[in-house]
Amino acid sequence: MARVISVYLPTWPTDRLRRTGGDAAPPADAPLVVAAREKNRHVLVAADAAARAAGLGVGMVLTKAKILVPDLHVEYADPQADVESLERLALWALQRVSPFVAVDAPDGLIIDSTGADHLHGGEAALLDTLLGRLIMSGISARAAIADTRGAAHALARFSANPSFVAPEGHGTEVLLPLPLEALRLPTNLSQDLRKLGFATVGDVLSQPRAPLVLRFGPELGRRIAQALGERGEPIEPLRPADLIEVRRSFAEPIGAAETISRYISKLVVSLCTELELRGLGARRLDLLCHCVDNRIEAVRVGTATPARDIRRLTRLLCDKIETIAPGFGIEVMSLTATIAEPMGERQSSSLLIEEAEPDISDLIDTLSNRVGERAIYRFAPVASDVPERSVARVAALSPDLGEGWPGHWPRPSRLLPRPEPIETIALLPDHPPVSITWRGVRRRVRRADGPERVFGEWWRADAELVAVRDYFRIEDDAGERFWVYRAGDGENPETGSHKWFMHGIFG
Known part of the structure; x- marks a missing residue:
C-alpha cells in the first residue's frame, strides 16, 4: 500500500530569512514578519x-502590526526565493528520506515513503528523525503520513x-473531524x-456527492476524491540538473x-x-521503474563508502528485485x-611488502x-569522564580519530542502558558495600576495589x-563482577543523594 508524507512548514518565509541572514538576522526572540502589497496597502503574509x-x-x-509591536522586524515577500529555498530543502530530503520528493508550494514538501520506512526504524521513527533535523536547523515543521x-x-x-501517523488503510475516519479547509478548497468555496x-470534512462526506458537485462545481468532487484515494494524484519527483542518471526505455514492457x-x-x-568520468563514487542509488499503469516502483540502496564497483552495486540492487511489483x-x-x-583511484598494495587491510565495506553495505x-554502527570514544557520555554511535566505517578510553581504571564490557538503583550495606564515606540487592536478588560482596571518583561536568549544567x-x-560469592557507584562523596549532601546504583557488568 502506498504511503505519503506531507511536511508542513508553517513559518517557512521567516525561517528562510533567519537562516539566510546569518549574523545579520534578528534574534530568535525578536518578532519577525513578512509583508506583501495587496491593492493599496501592505498586509502580513507570514x-x-x-x-x-x-x-x-x-x-x-x-500599519496596525507596527502599532501593536513598535520594534517589529519587517521584511518584504520574495516568493521566488522562498520556492528556490524550498527546492533545496526538497533535494536534501531526496538524498536522505526517499527517491520521491516534490515541492508542495508554498509551505511544504510531499514525500512518497512507500517501502522506505524500514530503513529508518519504522514510520514514527522516520517522522521523528525528519522533524528533528528540520527543527535543529531552525525550521518549524509538522508532518503526517497517510495513504x-x-x-x-x-x-x-x-x-x-508535531507528527501524526495514520494507520494503513485508514479510510475516512481520520479525516472526518478536520475543518473544511483540510480538503484544499478555494477560500470562496469553503x-x-x-x-x-x-463545518468539517465529515459534514461534507455525509451528504450525497452528486448534488454537492452539481451546485458547487467539479473542484469539490475532485478534492474529495483525491483525499479518499479515489483519484490519483501522482508525485513528480524532484530531479536536479546535475544529477547523474541513466535511463532505459523498452519497446515492450518487461516484468520477469x-x-x-x-x-x-x-x-x-x-x-x-x-x-x-567525473571522478565520483556512488553513496546512494535510486532505481525507478515506471510501470504501464502509471505507477513508479522505487528501490533505494546505499553504500558505506563511495563505490563504483559494478558487481557490488548490481548485487545490492538485484537483492531488492522482490520488492518491485511490475504489474502489467x-x-x-x-x-x-x-x-x-x-573517489580517487586506489593503488593495490603489494603482498610482498605489507599485508592488505581487510575490506568489509561490501558486508556493511549488504547488512545496511x-x-x-541506523542498525549498523560501531562505538567510538568521546572525551568525557562520565561513563554514559564517553561513548557514541558512529557509522560502521567512519575513520578512527585515534582516541581511546581511559586505561588507568578497568571498564566493564557492558554498561546498562541507564543506572539501576540498588540496596546496599556500606560503611561511609569510602568503604565498598558489604552486600547489594539488585533486581530482588541479594548478593554478598567477597572482593571490592575502589573508589574511583568521577566528577560532574560543570560546563554542561550548574547542578554538576x-x-x-x-x-x-x-565480586560476589558466585564470582560475578559488577560496577556500582554511590552518588555523592559520602559526606556532603550537596555532592549527591548518597544512593547506590548498578551501572555495568564485567564479562
Whole structure:
C-alpha cells in the first residue's frame, strides 16, 4: 500500500530569512514578519512564533502590526526565493528520506515513503528523525503520513502535533473531524459551504456527492476524491540538473525478475562509466521503474563508502528485485546516483611488502540495505569522564580519530542502558558495600576495589558543579563482577543523594 508524507512548514518565509541572514538576522526572540502589497496597502503574509505571541497574524495590515509591536522586524515577500529555498530543502530530503520528493508550494514538501520506512526504524521513527533535523536547523515543521497525498496534506496541517501517523488503510475516519479547509478548497468555496452549515470534512462526506458537485462545481468532487484515494494524484519527483542518471526505455514492457536483473546490470555499467568520468563514487542509488499503469516502483540502496564497483552495486540492487511489483509491465527504468562523492583511484598494495587491510565495506553495505543504516554502527570514544557520555554511535566505517578510553581504571564490557538503583550495606564515606540487592536478588560482596571518583561536568549544567560519583568494582560469592557507584562523596549532601546504583557488568 502506498504511503505519503506531507511536511508542513508553517513559518517557512521567516525561517528562510533567519537562516539566510546569518549574523545579520534578528534574534530568535525578536518578532519577525513578512509583508506583501495587496491593492493599496501592505498586509502580513507570514509571521514567526514571536510575532504570533505578540498578537500578530497573517492577513493583518502592516500599519496596525507596527502599532501593536513598535520594534517589529519587517521584511518584504520574495516568493521566488522562498520556492528556490524550498527546492533545496526538497533535494536534501531526496538524498536522505526517499527517491520521491516534490515541492508542495508554498509551505511544504510531499514525500512518497512507500517501502522506505524500514530503513529508518519504522514510520514514527522516520517522522521523528525528519522533524528533528528540520527543527535543529531552525525550521518549524509538522508532518503526517497517510495513504494518500490529500489525506497526508490535511493531517499535517490540522492534526499533527508535531507528527501524526495514520494507520494503513485508514479510510475516512481520520479525516472526518478536520475543518473544511483540510480538503484544499478555494477560500470562496469553503466560505459558501460554511454558510450552508458545513463545518468539517465529515459534514461534507455525509451528504450525497452528486448534488454537492452539481451546485458547487467539479473542484469539490475532485478534492474529495483525491483525499479518499479515489483519484490519483501522482508525485513528480524532484530531479536536479546535475544529477547523474541513466535511463532505459523498452519497446515492450518487461516484468520477469530475470529480465529486470539483466537490465539493472546494464544500467549499473552505464552509471559507473559516468561516475568514473567525473571522478565520483556512488553513496546512494535510486532505481525507478515506471510501470504501464502509471505507477513508479522505487528501490533505494546505499553504500558505506563511495563505490563504483559494478558487481557490488548490481548485487545490492538485484537483492531488492522482490520488492518491485511490475504489474502489467515496466516501460522505463532509470538509475540515479542520488548521492555521489569524490573517489580517487586506489593503488593495490603489494603482498610482498605489507599485508592488505581487510575490506568489509561490501558486508556493511549488504547488512545496511537489509536492516537499515541506523542498525549498523560501531562505538567510538568521546572525551568525557562520565561513563554514559564517553561513548557514541558512529557509522560502521567512519575513520578512527585515534582516541581511546581511559586505561588507568578497568571498564566493564557492558554498561546498562541507564543506572539501576540498588540496596546496599556500606560503611561511609569510602568503604565498598558489604552486600547489594539488585533486581530482588541479594548478593554478598567477597572482593571490592575502589573508589574511583568521577566528577560532574560543570560546563554542561550548574547542578554538576559539585556533583561526584564514587565507583567500585565488586565480586560476589558466585564470582560475578559488577560496577556500582554511590552518588555523592559520602559526606556532603550537596555532592549527591548518597544512593547506590548498578551501572555495568564485567564479562
